[in-house]
Amino acid sequence: xxxxEEEAYMKAAFGDSSDDEHLADRETTxxxxxxxxxxGLWLCRNFxxxxxxxxxxxxxxxxxxxxxxxxxxxxxxxxLPSWAIxxxxxxxxxxxxxxxPVLPADLLWREPLFDQLIVNLYQPGEGICAHVDLLRFExxxxxxxxxxxxxxxxxxxxxxxxxxxxVLLSPGSLILMSGEARYRWKHEINRKQIGFQVWExxxxxxxxxxxxxxxxxxxx
Numbered sequence: 001x002x003x004x005e006e007e008a009y010m011k012a013a014f015g016d017s018s019d020d021e022h023l024a025d026r027e028t029t030x031x032x033x034x035x036x037x038x039x040g041l042w043l044c045r046n047f048x049x050x051x052x053x054x055x056x057x058x059x060x061x062x063x064x065x066x067x068x069x070x071x072x073x074x075x076x077x078x079x080l081p082s083w084a085i086x087x088x089x090x091x092x093x094x095x096x097x098x099x100x101p102v103l104p105a106d107l108l109w110r111e112p113l114f115d116q117l118i119v120n121l122y123q124p125g126e127g128i129c130a131h132v133d134l135l136r137f138e139x140x141x142x143x144x145x146x147x148x149x150x151x152x153x154x155x156x157x158x159x160x161x162x163x164x165x166x167v168l169l170s171p172g173s174l175i176l177m178s179g180e181a182r183y184r185w186k187h188e189i190n191r192k193q194i195g196f197q198v199w200e201x202x203x204x205x206x207x208x209x210x211x212x213x214x215x216x217x218x219x220x
């Protein structure tokens with residue numbers, strides 16, 4: 001992809017940074033909420049509009065990572081794609097725009113905020129086992145969900161420390177983990193052979209889902 005094509009993708013996905021309409025659209029629809037029982041876990045619903053989600057998906061498809069059906073994960077370290085850098089900037093902008101302790105203040109000053117990217121593709125019925133992200137990554141992890149909703153379960157890393165907490169991740173949502181949420185709670189997406197999960201007693205219409213995870217490597 002040449003420079004002109006890349007610029008077109010960025011503007012389509014995120015708009016012009018000086019475009020007041022773009023900023024207003026995002027700020028009036030995004031809703032931050034702290035997930036009860038888990039310190040350091042914040043959910044931003046409607047972080048990306050449907051329009052932004054669509055064009056972000058186009059940018060990911062254009063990378064050509066998932067052409068083969070056997071491939072369902074792509075990872076990048078250091079120099080991230082321009083659309084991922086722009087996404088990181090939007091996360092920082094959204095966090096700084098609210099008077100809430102969404103991320104510890106010391107994390108907001110690091111440069112770059114994120115330098116490691118994982119894009120996962122999940123088909124219906126697929127998930128990921130309970131885990132705490134490796135300690136080779138610093139505090140502060142962001143996950144953006146696209147295409148299909150899912151339920152992410154959080155459970156204490158140490159047995160006997162409390163009950164699990166379920167969080168519904170809708171398309172266009174952003175979840176941030178820091179502090180206890182990042183280090184003392186595991187997170188997972190339960191595998192369902194029948195192809196759907198249940199939220200508040202209702203089956204979720206699940207199709208393909210793409211998640212974007214952004215992290216920061218610890219200094220070597």
